[in-house]
Amino acid sequence: MSAAWVAGRVRAQALARRRLGPGRTRLLAESASLADAVSILAATPYGxxxxxxxxLASAQRGVAETLLWHLRVLAGWLPRGGATALRTVAAWFELANIDALLQRLExxxxxxxxxxxALGxxxxxxxxASDIAALRERLTASSWGDPGDVDPWTIRLVLRLSWASRIHALGGRATAWAAGAAGVLVAGERFGAGRDLPRAALERADRMLGASPVRASALGAMAAHLGRDAHWALAGIDDPADxxxxxxPLLETPGAGRQPAAARLGVRCRAGPRCRDRAGGRRLADPGRARDRLPRRRADGSLRCAGLRICSRCG
Structure with a gap:
């Protein structure tokens, strides 16, 4: 291992030791008011x-920006290969920017x-991009690939699967985590929200998960047909309400592999970007609210809906 990798790993471990941890996270969750919760956060490295x-919105933004700052610092300590892996992990923030751009274009x-x-x-x-058609054209020429349509919901869904595929390619435990998260995303859309996947999303899901589980007629059948990398995420879940x-499990599964410094901060998911649709429209399905089969009026473009969430454990 090179000196740069050692330095990056030490830096990542130092950041991880500054995370809130279960105790302080529980204290935060039990706060009597928003003011109390924000005061607690302000006294931590998230300050x-x-x-x-x-x-609330400003505090949420501040938490995300703190994570991004630490990732940018960490990238400066890593050799080129590690910075490339970290850029893949940090694509969460680019995805959030694309979500916001879609809203502005609408x-x-x-x-x-x-x-x-440098993480962009x-x-x-x-x-x-001047309109959604131009955005699609530019996405097609980028590492995100062609979303297949100019429909905002389709673009958001396909880009999440594209990001999962890029995480999957990092290897090690990142492969299993990304496959499991993609499985939850597909299951949430198909069986939680009752929507068919658009062609571009279907093609990406097929490549990562296999055609048999992606095209299964019921959630239990999908879970049963998932391969080893993804099966764990839906094991024992037969009802969309569950x-x-x-x-x-997605929150608890650590990411590791050839790039431990990047994975330590990136693949252990925690909180995703919120894309607030103030004018209504389709939203990505939320597994945590799969009991509610009614269409949502607020489009939440977050990876939280699918379990594809980057952790803010660096603070």
Whole structure:
């Protein structure tokens, strides 16, 4: 292992030791008010982006920006190969930026894009797209690939599967985590929301999970046909109302492999980008709310819905 890899690994371990941990996370969850919760966060390493006076949306943004800052710092310690892997993991933030761009192109309010620095891949070529058709064209020419349509829901769904595929390719435990998360995403859309996958999403899911589980007629059959890498995420889940149970294992499964420093911060998922659709429309299915089969009026473009969530364990 090179000196740069050692330095990166040490840096990642140091960041991981500063995470909140179960005790303080539980204390945060049990706060009597939002003000109390934000005050607790502001006194932790998340104080880099969270202050005591913030409202909920600002505090959520601050947590995400703190994670991004630490990932950018970590990337500076890693050799080129490690920085490339970390860029793949940090594509969460580029995906959040694309979600926000889609909202702006639809004429709806959206959050400001995250400043990605060296962790950006396609964003500099996407951010000034004049309409969704132009965005699709630029995505096609990027590592994200062709989303297959200009429908915003389709783009969001296909890009999440594209990101899962890129995480899958990192190898090691990242492969199993990404396959399991993609399985939960597909199951949530097909059996939780009752929607057929668009062609581009179907093709990506087939490549990662296999045609047999992706095209199964029932959730139990899908779980039974998933391969070893993905089966664990849906093991024992036959009823769409129980899809929320798949989120726990996804949160607990660590990512590792050839790039331990990147995986330590990246593949252990925790919190995903919120894409707030203030004007209504389709949203990605939430396994945790699969009991509610009614169409949602708020489109949540977050990876939280699928379990594809990056952890903020660096704080």
């Amino acid at each position: 880099h982006g969270v202050t005591r006076e913030q409202d 004429g709806r309010p959206a959050e400001e894009p995250y400043v990605l620095g 891949t396609a964003w500099p070529r996407l951010e000034d 899809l929320w149970r798949a989120e726990g």
